[in-house]
Amino acid sequence: MLQIDRWKRVLIWTVCVLGLLMAVPNAFYERVEAHNDAVASLELGYSGNGLEEQAGMWPSWMPSSLVNLGLDLRGGAHLLAEVQVSDVYEARIKAMWPEVRDLLRAERATIGTIRLQPSDSAELRIKVSKPESIESAATLVRGLGRPVTSLTGAAASDITVNTEGGDIVIALSDAEKLATDERTVQQALEIIRRRIDEVGTREPTIQRQGADRILIQVPGIGSAAELKEIIGTTAQLTFNPVVGRGTNPDVNPGPGNEVLPSQDEEGLYYTVESAPVVTGEELVDAQPSFDQNNTPAVSFRFNPSGARKFGNYTAENIGSPFAIVLDGEVVSAPVIQAHIAGGSGIITGRFSVEESTNLAVLLRAGALPAGLEFLEERTIGPELGQDSIEAGQIACVVAFLAVLVFMFLSYGTFGLFANIALIINVGLIFGLLSMIGATLTLPGIAGIVLTIGMAVDANVLVFERIREELKSAKGPARAIDLGYEKALSAILDANITTFITAAILFAVGSGPVRGFAITLALGIMTSVFTAIYVTRLIVVIWFERRRPKTIEV
Structure with a gap:
């Protein structure tokens, strides 16, 4: 029978209202953003500078979560940095000298006095006064070696100890260098992330590229030079x-x-x-x-x-x-x-007070394990970001209006019901993006535009099934009920396969690709919800009030 239980109706409308309520702050983006920044400053103990007035610009009982805008929409800074992993070799070798010195001094009676010789930065060269004992001294130093902490270097020592021309030469092994490179880049990645998070920037993109490079994109920051000041100081x-x-x-x-x-x-x-x-x-x-x-x-x-x-x-x-x-x-x-x-x-x-605060931030976030060489830096101005937003808005509006007109002309009253569900669908997408704190980029807007086109597919399947049932001389109530029942499997099959594709894009992609995958996946979920539940509820409410003897789809 064509009916929906009362508790289901209440649940469906509750989900719609909550989703749209979460999306509302994005319609007042600048006002809500100023409110959020002021509230965060007040919670940290700051006052004055109109913070109280800014905090009152948005009702405290209303949701205030926003969709974060990516670099291409908000403007900001882009850096590509190369980690100077070779710096770590020198630091590691230098740090070994006190341990080696104390070890060999304890055996002075056997090997004589020791003296550190000038050498390359990535090695220690030590001369002993009794050349005949150099091999025994080298054996003692080899005992300081530790196993390499990596799968590829298992069972290998982290140092090599050789004798050359009467000197003991200590250097890092090749296996240890590979393991050190991996640790250095990962540590630099984490420290850069902590430093940027310390200054309160929104949704940065920080990811590894290749063996020793790091891509850094921070929306809303003034310039690449400002970003370099935050992360470029080694703070050793x-x-x-x-x-x-x-x-x-x-x-x-x-x-x-x-x-x-x-x-x-x-x-x-x-x-x-x-x-x-x-x-x-x-x-x-x-x-x-x-x-x-x-x-x-x-x-x-x-x-x-x-x-x-x-x-x-x-x-x-x-x-x-x-x-x-x-x-x-x-x-x-x-x-x-x-x-x-x-x-x-x-x-x-x-x-100064500011310098002591910045130094504390750098030290607290940790020292970069190696220097960074910036291979590429770009500043994307807010004007370019605004142009991208306007272009995205035009694309969304054109796609939205085209779909609305097509559905109304094709299915009449039922097309109007589908259009109402489509409007709710777009609101739910923005509500979910706001709730999870996702970042919206230009590819993300493309995902929303694609979702608008896909959102009516389920309704088209249902309406065509209803048309077929009406041709078999069934009553309108039975035709509507069978239309939704028989179209359900096709709707689920189509959307599940698309959702799997979005999940794969999110798993193997990065940056903009992930943004597209997130909006596409959320759009699929909201589209199925609105098509199966919202549109059907609207149709049921209309049918209960009108009680038509015949219907045209």
């Missing part, structure tokens, strides 16, 4: 023992040492040990603060491992200077006054 923090200080940058620092400029005092240079005692990788927190003179500073806290090393060194070197090095410059070199336990401290320097 280390704590190094000070060997000496002076004004000559060309002084010979000696093996295992390096000369670094002072960040605060121009013309002053520090000679520090290359191997740090503690690094920024062992930081667990960094926050902007003020020192005892009420000037901006950054307070920090180490993890247990870093705290132990930091505490042991300060206990053994009271009265010695200790350099805090940030990106190759000595921020400060305080003299250790006492044992610093607990693993916390403060970085002082000539910071």
Whole structure:
């Protein structure tokens, strides 16, 4: 029988109303966006600058979720960066020197004294005073090797130790270099994502391209230069023992040492040990603060491992200077006054409040494991994005009107019912996009336009089935009921196969392809819902009120 239970009617209309209500904020995009930004600022404790007025621009009881606009619609910055993975090799090898030195010094009676020799950046070269013991010394160093933590390098050592011309030469193995490259790019990817998230940008696209490249697209940001400032700073923090200080940058620092400029005092240079005692990788927190003179500073806290090393060194070197090095410059070199336990401290320097806040963000997000070389950078202006939005709007409106006119001319009153369902369908798509926080791009708009064309397919199948049933001299109520019943399998088959295609596009695609797949998949779900339930409910309500003896489809 042609009837729908009351609870089903209530549920169908409830879903429609909620979906359309979620879509409403997108019709007032700028107002709702200003409201959301103001509310977020107020929650963080900021006030003034008209934040309260902006927060009141949209009712608090109304949904305020928006469809995020992609780079091609909103404008923003595009960067393609190459990770300098070779930088990590040098850092790894340098960090091994203290461990190698302590190991060989313990065997001084057997191998004699040791001395670090000048060498390539990616290797350590060590001379022993007793050449006849060089092989035993090399065997000791090989014991420091660890298994490579990767499937391709299983059972291989992370270092190679050879003897050349009376020297022990230590370098990373090929298997370890491959594993290091993979870890470095993945770590850089995650740190870039954290840094961009820290400054509150909307829906960035950050993904790996090839072996050592990262694509970064951030909508709504002013320029590529601004984006580079956020992510381009390496923020490598280390704590190094000070060997000496002076004004000559060309002084010979000696093996295992390096000369670094002072960040605060121009013309002053520090000679520090290359191997740090503690690094920024062992930081667990960094926050902007003020020192005892009420000037901006950054307070920090180490993890247990870093705290132990930091505490042991300060206990053994009271009265010695200790350099805090940030990106190759000595921020400060305080003299250790006492044992610093607990693993916390403060970085002082000539910071402004903004600089201390940015430094804390960089340190908290983590140091980039290697430098970045920007191979491509583009700034997409908001004017171009607005042109894309207008072009997309025109395409949607033209497609929408064409479908509405076609359905009305082809199916009359029933076509009008299908048009009402189509309008609800488009609203539900935007409601779902807003609810899940999806990003809409130009391919996403193409998916919506395609959905508009596909949305009436189910209704066409139903209406044609009703026509056939009417020709077999069945009554209008029975014809409508059989039309929906017999068209259901064809509707489900067609939409399930298209949904599978959308799922495959989402799984193997990236960026714009995924945007198209998301809007297509959501459009399929809303189209099936409106065709099977909404249009049928409208037809049933019309039939119950009119009770026609005959109908024309």
